[in-house]
Amino acid sequence: MADPRFFQVTGPFSVGRLAEIAGAPAAPGSDLDRAIEDVAPLEAAGPAHVSFLDNRLYAAAFAATRAGACVVKPELAARAPAGMALLLTEDPYRAYARIAQVFHPVAPPEPGVAAAAMVDPTARLGEGCRVEPGAVIGARAEIGRRATIGANAVIGPGVVIGEDSVIGPGATLSHSLVGSRVIVHPGVRIGQDGFGFAMGPGGHLKVPQLGRVIVEDDVEIGANTTIDRGAGPDTVIGAGTKIDNLVQIGHNVQVGRACILVAQVGISGSVRLGDFVAVGGQAGFTGHLKIGAGARIAAQSGIMRDVEPGATIAGSPGVPIREWLRQAATLRRLTRRQAD
Amino acid sequence: MADPRFFQVTGPFSVGRLAEIAGAPAAPGSDLDRAIEDVAPLEAAGPAHVSFLDNRLYAAAFAATRAGACVVKPELAARAPAGMALLLTEDPYRAYARIAQVFHPVAPPEPGVAAAAMVDPTARLGEGCRVEPGAVIGARAEIGRRATIGANAVIGPGVVIGEDSVIGPGATLSHSLVGSRVIVHPGVRIGQDGFGFAMGPGGHLKVPQLGRVIVEDDVEIGANTTIDRGAGPDTVIGAGTKIDNLVQIGHNVQVGRACILVAQVGISGSVRLGDFVAVGGQAGFTGHLKIGAGARIAAQSGIMRDVEPGATIAGSPGVPIREWLRQAATLRRLTRRQAD
């Protein structure tokens, strides 16, 4: 179903095999031998495709789909079109992800250094790595095995990139140590000066930015996101954290493990996020805050105080989400009364 | 008036000819034969320039300008300095645009592939197209006639660019089909992975992103904007839509025709915008919403629910703009009372 112009597909796989891969048992009556050729969205799927239903918004599409198989929660199985093979799980999105990965495995990069790449003779390139045309790799940089440096990307002097990491086209890195299996999307900026000035009426004096950026293993960083290096301490992105597009991370920020930062979030200098913090799009943080592990910050929030572990915060200024909802209700009610 | 270091100018044109071009008749008494050499802002214009007045904020500048001619609404004609030729229209900005286009027509690109460009031998380049130094064009890509690929831009494998389109310096495209007469400004990122993870305490599992980005004809996309490819369905930008700088468009988003998205807007995954939707700067949308045709979303709004066609919404959370104005008034009044 994926456009062969851009995607290769393996398979086919039987419904029974997909059930094993997904960890989602087939519903009674499902044809375990049916051959499935690819994944596809509900609206576009045909009899040789497997789809998924994860959001009740799409229940109508589920009822009408022509998909041959579908990953779905058990409670929705009764709504399935007749004859569809069903893979049952409480987490259809995760099960779908496993299935899509097996149809579309990440291929190892075609190794080699393009003739038009510009690699400093003192840089070290690991076995099997790929350097695309126009990429620039500076002195003493170290590129891990099977890593990819995209077209026109720039790896500054001394930068270290771990094994199996992918640096997207046009990204630039300096003053940073990047782990393994990290994905850096196009146009990302890592390691440039933080925004450090001693401000004053006689002008703003630049403060040398002497730290680094440490990106731990399995991090993903979205397109055109910017991560400044530390002023003295390092800026750190914890293992397994996923960062969306156009996010700003200031100097000295420490992001914990497995955090989620949605697009256009802004984190001011020296903020510390615990592990598993989730931040909605366009939310912002003033400097020097501590955000406890597992906290959830709603989209567009403005966080100006420390946040307790596990708390859910919304609004600008940010308050516990129940209070924010009550504030909004109060304002609506008072406004209505005035209008009467 | 435009700096000849950067801009070429044609002409001169007579006032009478400009009236025809603009579709704005000259006011009685205007010297139709006066030669006009270029456009210029009110403050900087001289007797050989034509300017325009579109915003009452600049009425003082209009009264004081030395411009030889001016495009203006009929009701403001009486305030014009003596001797100025006046072109009258209810839409001075559009009339000015037509005049500026005739003084400064878009030149066809100087065709040719720079020696320092890196074009895969399987790519197809249309007649008259221009590939600037450092540009990288991948396998099987197709570049339309008279299209321009800017310096250090990267066109991924299989990407299609239509006729007369312009890809700015340093932009990167993958997994996308781009129409004709599209303008992609510098640093734009199109077609990279959407932000798709099956999140969980054991880590966030990457969901393969198997759709494309479809950019229809006559779209303009501002600098450093990011448009992720679909997860399964495509991400679509409708014909004639204009997108400003630093906008984020998530996977599966469908933007209708002739929409306006001002800078730093963020649109979460699977949102659908109807035709002619206008969104002010820094506004954000949560996922899976439907925004009706002709809706207007104020700057910095936070949209969390579907929006009816033609509605005007403001605030975070977004409400109809009249309610938002009343809420703000209520809060001001109650605060004042408490302070008394």
Added chain:
Amino acid sequence: MADPRFFQVTGPFSVGRLAEIAGAPAAPGSDLDRAIEDVAPLEAAGPAHVSFLDNRLYAAAFAATRAGACVVKPELAARAPAGMALLLTEDPYRAYARIAQVFHPVAPPEPGVAAAAMVDPTARLGEGCRVEPGAVIGARAEIGRRATIGANAVIGPGVVIGEDSVIGPGATLSHSLVGSRVIVHPGVRIGQDGFGFAMGPGGHLKVPQLGRVIVEDDVEIGANTTIDRGAGPDTVIGAGTKIDNLVQIGHNVQVGRACILVAQVGISGSVRLGDFVAVGGQAGFTGHLKIGAGARIAAQSGIMRDVEPGATIAGSPGVPIREWLRQAATLRRLTRRQAD
């Protein structure tokens, strides 16, 4: 203390010499002859390092540090660990900046044009300037003495870059005149078309953008920030202004001298900021506003009206900060009452 992989250090310097450099006299009892080898953060510093305390949040780290010397306000001197040399000043951050600059002076660039750079034969390169691999310099561009054009940066036709300026990797400039000692970070976009359309039901007509971007001396511009050129007037960034990452500056905007624009700020077209205006992160401005000199705009504010010189504004819509605080308090109180 700075990682020698990325940073070079001069020195050592005695405590007495550092006191002179910093303009911060040593406290009585400080060992003026102690040799200091580098700066370091409080937590990481050892006996041969000088650190600083600028924020009471870090008082505990100050009490526990092993730093041999520290720059601190006189009132906090009593909390210092025994034996630490103290440099006393009311502005420790500025004093620290001077010390860090002397340990880590900005080295003049290693001059030369990389073999893999693409410089138009009509461009003029000043003595001692540096052009890195993959950089593209267009026709008639002028690069000042000792300026650096980073790897894969693109300097458009006619662009002027002043002496000692640094253009980061992957940045793109067109239609602009840049002063001396300007720092442009990676991925910055300067001089592309502003967002100018005569909108209408028959489609949005593009308005030629005929102005330039003028960047005055000593400006710093953060990574992936976008600055559009003027529509007719120029877009101007005043001398000494510092702009953070991912900021959007629309066409015709005039930013005064020594302003501070924090990350993700958005400034719509034709806004004028006076000198020394400070704008917090993610704040936005609608078009055509005048913001008086010395005004302070809080993070995430939405400014829709002119602002008086020296005013402090917060909220969206923006109001004087005292009113904004009272509004928030009123809403909290009314909500609590309703909940009772």
